[in-house]
Amino acid sequence: MTARLPPVYAAAVRRSVRVTLAAAAGFYLFLYGFDSPVAATYALFAAVAMAGLSHIPGTGRQRAATLVPVVPACWVLITIGTFLSVRTWSAVLGMLVVGFTLAFMAVGGPRPAGAAPGLQLMYILPSFPPYVPESLGERLLGATVGLALLILAEAFVLPDRARTVPYRELAARAADSAGRCADALGSAPYTLGDTALRAAREFGGGLRSSRVPEAERPAGPSVRARGLAHTGLAARTLLGRLTSLPPLSGDPSAGRAGPEVLLAVRDASLETASRLRGRENAVAARSRLRKARQALASEPGPDAAPAALRRQAAVLEVADAALAMSAAAEIAVRGRAASAAAPGRFWYARMRAPRLWWRRLSGHAGQRSVFFQNAVRIALALAAARTIAGLDTLPHGFWMLLATLTLTRTTARQTRSTVRAALTGTLVGALVVAALLALVGTDTTVYAAALPPLMLIAFTLGPVKGIGWAQAMFTMVVALVFAQLAPATWQLAEFRLLDVVAGSAVGAVFGLLAWPRGAHDELRRAVATMLRSAAETVVATTAQLAAGGARAPVVTAPGHRSLQHALIMAESAYAQYRGEPKEPAAPEDARDWQAALMSGHHTLWGADRLLVPPETAVAPPLDREPAEAVTRIGDRVAAGMLLVSARLDPSGDTPGRPVALGTRDFADFSAEPPGAPRPYYAAAEWLESLMTDVERIAGAHK
Template identity: 75%
Template structure:
C-alpha cells in the first residue's frame, strides 16, 4: 500500500507562502491585540501597516533571518519618520514639502545596495501613513507603540517562524572556488606538461561566470558601500581577471629552465591562491604566500632576468606580470573582506583606497558620487519624490477620502520607465476594479457584522501575500483591495462606497505615476546605460593614450596613489555599473535590441584600463624606467592611439545622442596589422604595454560582437587537428 501523498506547493509559491504566513501572523496579531484587546484603533492601524509595509510592500532580499537583521535598524528609522510625518501633516504645504524631501532621501538610499533599496518603499509608507487625517499629534505615542509592536512581531516571525533553507552559494564561497581553480591552473602551468588542457579551461568558465553580479542573488551580492562589501566585490573581479590571464599564458620559451620561464611566479600564485581560498572559507590562513607573491611582483616590476631578451620571453614576462598583479589583488582584497579595516595594513593605498575608511566616509563617497542627473539612482529618487509630492498636494487640496490609498497607489505603481508604468497601471486598474466589485459585494451583504470581517481577514491576507507576488501586480491590487476594505470596515462602519473610494484613489494615483513616468526620464536606464558606457570608453581612451605616452617617455616611477585619470575613469565606471544593474531589471525592447552589445564587456574594459594603467605607472617602489627607443616608441604610440580610436568609435556608436553609423569595424586588424613583427630591441615595458592594449581590443571586440564572429571565421578556415 502506498503512503499518503504529500501536498507540495509549486516551487514558485513555496517561498512566498512561508513569507505570507509570517507577515499575516505578525500583522493580524498586532491588529487584533490593539483593536480588540486595548480598544485602540490608532495603534492597531500602525501595527498592521508596519508589518505589511516592511514585508508586503518592501522587497528586502534574502532569507527570513537575513531580513530580520535588516529590519532591526529600521525600527528607529520608522520612529523618526512617523514623528516627522505626524507634525508635518497638520498643514498641506508642510506635508507636501516633507513628502518631496523625505521621499527623495528614502528613494536615494538605494545607492547602498539591494537591502536599503528593498526597504525604501516600506519606509516611504511609514512616512505616508501619518500624513493624513486625523491630524492629531497627541496620538503620536499610540502610533509609535503600534508600529513598534508590529515591527517587533515581524522581526520575530522572520527570524524564527518557518525558517528558509536557501540553496544559494554565498559570494565568499564562489570567490573561494575561483581561487581553488586559480591554484589548479597555476599548478598545471608550473609543472609538466606546463600547459592547460581545453577541458580544464572550459570547466573554469562557470566559476568565473558565477562571480558576475548578474549571476548572484541580491541577498548574496556584495553591492554595499562598506569596506567588506567593496573588498569582496574586488576579490571577485580580481579572481575573474586572474583566471582569464592564466588561461592565456604563452607557452614556455626554451623549456622550464630558461631564464624567462617564470615558474617561480606561477608557484607563488599557486600558493597565494590556496591561501586566499582558505582565508575566504574562514580558516586561519598564514601570510607567507602573500609575502612571497609580493616579493615576486616587485622583482617582475624591475624587468626580466639578464639575458632574457627574446620576444617570446618578453611576451611571457608581460603576461606573468599581469598574473602576479591579479593574484596579489585577489589575496589583498580577500584579506580585507574577511578582516575589514584590520586588513588595510597590507593594502596598497591606490587600488584599495577604501580599506582604511570608516563607514560614514564610505557612505558619503557613495552618495556624493551619485548626486547628479546622470545617475539612475538620482533619477529614480527625483521621479518618485515628485510623484508623491504631487499626490499629497492633490489629496490635501481636494480632501480626498482615504487619500492614503492615493499615495500608496502612486508609490507602488510608478516604474523606472514610462513603458513599465503604463503596463503596470493597465493591469493594476483591471485588478483593482475586480477587487472593488468583490469588496463592494461583501460590504453590502455583510453590513456591520464586524465578526465576519475579523474572521475572514487573516486567511484572505494569507492568500493575498502568497498569490500576489507570484501572479503579478493585477492579482496583488485585486486582493489587496479586498484586504484594506475588510481592515477599514473593522476600524469604522463602512458601506459599499468604501470600495468605490479605493478604486478612485488607485485611478488617481496611477494617473500621477504615469504622468511623472512619462515626464521624468521615461526610458529609464536604457539611454543612461548607453550614455554611461560611451562616457566610460571615452575616459578609457584618454587613459590608454596617456599611459602609452608615459611608457614611451620613461622617467622615474614613484608609488603614487593611482595613475593619472584614475578617479575620473573610476567614477565613470561606477555610473555605468549602476545603470547596467537597473537596466537588467527593466523590460527590454526599447531602441537598440538588448542583445546588440555586450554591456558586461564594456564594464570589464573599464576595469582592465584602470588596472593596466596602475600596473605600469604605479610601481610598488620607486624605479627608474629608461625611455623607449625610436622604433618601440613609434610602435607602442601608434598602437595606443589606434586602441583609443577604437574606443572612441565604439563610444560614439553607443552614445544615444550621436549619429555614428552602426557598422562593423575590424578593430583588431586596424590596430595590430602593421605590428605583427616586434620592433627590434624592444624592452619588456613595450611588451607589457602591448599585452595590455591587446586585452583592451579583445574587450572592444566583445562589446560589438566582433570577437565571436572572428572566432567563428577562424574555426571555418583552420584545418582540424589530428
C-alpha cells in the same frame, strides 16, 4: 506542506505566513485586546509595509537582521509625518524631502533599496489629517509591536530551506580554481586541460553580479563590502589571465623564474581561499609571491626572444592579479585592520564608514545617475499626489500615495503596462468588496474571521501572479481592515478605486515626463562616457610608459578616478537596464554590455599594473622605436574606443549605427620593434586584450 509546492509558490507561502501572522496578531491585539484602533492600524501596516511592500532580499533571518536597524528609522518617519501633517504644504514638503532621501538610499545596495518602499509608507501613513499629535505614542507603539512581530516571524517561522552560496564562498572557490590552474601551469607539462579550463570559466563567471543573488552581492559602500567586490574582480581577472597565458617558450634566455612565480601564485590563491573561509593565517604566501615576482621582473633579458618576453610579461600580470586578490581578501575579512592596504588600488581600506557613504552618495548626486533619476521621479510623483490628496481632501487619501508609490516604474512603457493591469485588478477587487459590504453590512465578526485567510491568499498570489492579482487582493484586504476600524458601506470600494485611479495617473504622468526611457538611453550614454574616459587613460598610460614608467609618488594610473567614476555610473545603469522590459526588436538587446563593462575594468587594472606595480620602480625611458610603437598602438586602440563611443552615445550624430572594425584596422600587434624591452611587451599584451574588448562591443566577435 510547502515542500510539495513548486519552489516559487513554496517561497511565497512561507513569506505570506510570516507577514500574516505578524500583521494579524498586532492588529487583533490592539483592536480587540486594548481597544486602540490607532495602534492596531500602525501594527498591521508596519508589518505589511516592511514585508509585503518592501522587497528585502535574502532568507528570513537575513531580512530579520536588516529589519532591526529599520525600527528606529520608522520611529523618526512616523514622528516627522505626524507633526508635518498639520498643513498640506508642510506635508508635501516633507514628502518631497523624505521621498527623495529614501529612494536615493538605493545607492547603498539591494537591502536599502528593498526597504525603501516600506519606509516611504511609514511616512505616508501619518502625514494625513486629522492632526492629532497626542496619538503619536499609540502610533509608535503599534508600529514597534508590528515590526517586532515581523522580525520574530522572519527569523523563526518556516525558515527557508534553500540557502544561497555566500559571495565569500564563491570568491574562495574561484581562488581555489586559480590555485589549481597556476599549479598546472607551473608544473610539467605546463598546460591546462579542458576540465581545468571549463572550471576556471565557470568559477569566474559565477562571480558576475547577474549570477549572484541580490542578498549576496557585495554592493554596499563599507570597507568589507568594497574589499569583497575587489576580491571577486581580482579573482576573475586572475582566472582570465591564467587561461590565456602564452605557452612556455623553450628559449633558455627567458629565465627560470616563470614557473616559480606561478607556483607562488598557487600558494597565494590557496591562502586567499582559506582566509575567505575564515581560516586566518600569516601572509607568508603573499610575501613569497612578491619576492618571486620581483625576481622575475629584475631578470636580465635584453636578448630574449619576443615570445619569451611576452610570456614573462603575461606571468607578471598574473602575479599582480594574484597579489591584488590576496590583499583585497584580507581587507574583506579584516576591514580597516588589514595590513595589505595600499594608498592607490585600495584607497578605501583606511576610510571610516561616514566618509565612504559620503563618497557613494556624492558620486551619484547628478542627473546622469539612474539612482538620482529614480529618486527625483518618485519624490516628485509622491509630492504631487500628496498635494492633490490634500487639496481635494480625498477620503483615504493615503491610498492614492500608496498607488503612486507601488505603480510608478523606471520607464513610461513599464508604468503604462503596470497601471493597466493594476486598474483592472483594482476594479475586480472593488466589485467584490462592494458586494461583500452590501451583503454583510456592519457585522465585524465576519470581517475579522475572513481577514487572516484572505491575507494568506493575497500575499501568496500577489508576488507570483503579478500586479493585477496583487491589487485585486490588496483591495479586499484593506477593505476588511477598515470595515473593522469604522462602520463601512459599499462606497469604501468606490473610494479605493478612485484613489488608485488618481495615484496611477500621477505615476503615469511623472513616468512620462521624468526620464521616460529609464536606463535605456542612460546605459548607452554611460558606456560611451566610460569608453571616452578609457581612451584617455590608454593614451596617457602609453605616453607615460614611453617616457619612463611610474614616477613616485604616483599611486594610480592617469585618469584612474574619472574612469572609476564612469565605470560605476555604467554599472548602475546596466543593473537597472537588466530589470526593465526591452523595446521590441531593439538592437541594443543583442549588444554585449557585459563586455563593455569588463573593458573598463581591464583598462583600469591594466594601467595600474603597468604604472603602479607592487614594487614601484622608476624605469628608464623606452628607446625611440619601442616608444613610438607603444604610443602608436595605444593611440589606435584609443581611436577604436572613441569610435565605438561615438556610435553608442544617444546624443551623437549617428547613435546606434553598427561599427565595423578589426584588430588589423587599428593596431598591428605582430610587428615588434627590434630590441624591445619588457615594458613594451607588457603594454602590448594589455593593449591587445583591450582591442579584443572593443571588437566584442562593436559586434566583430560573435
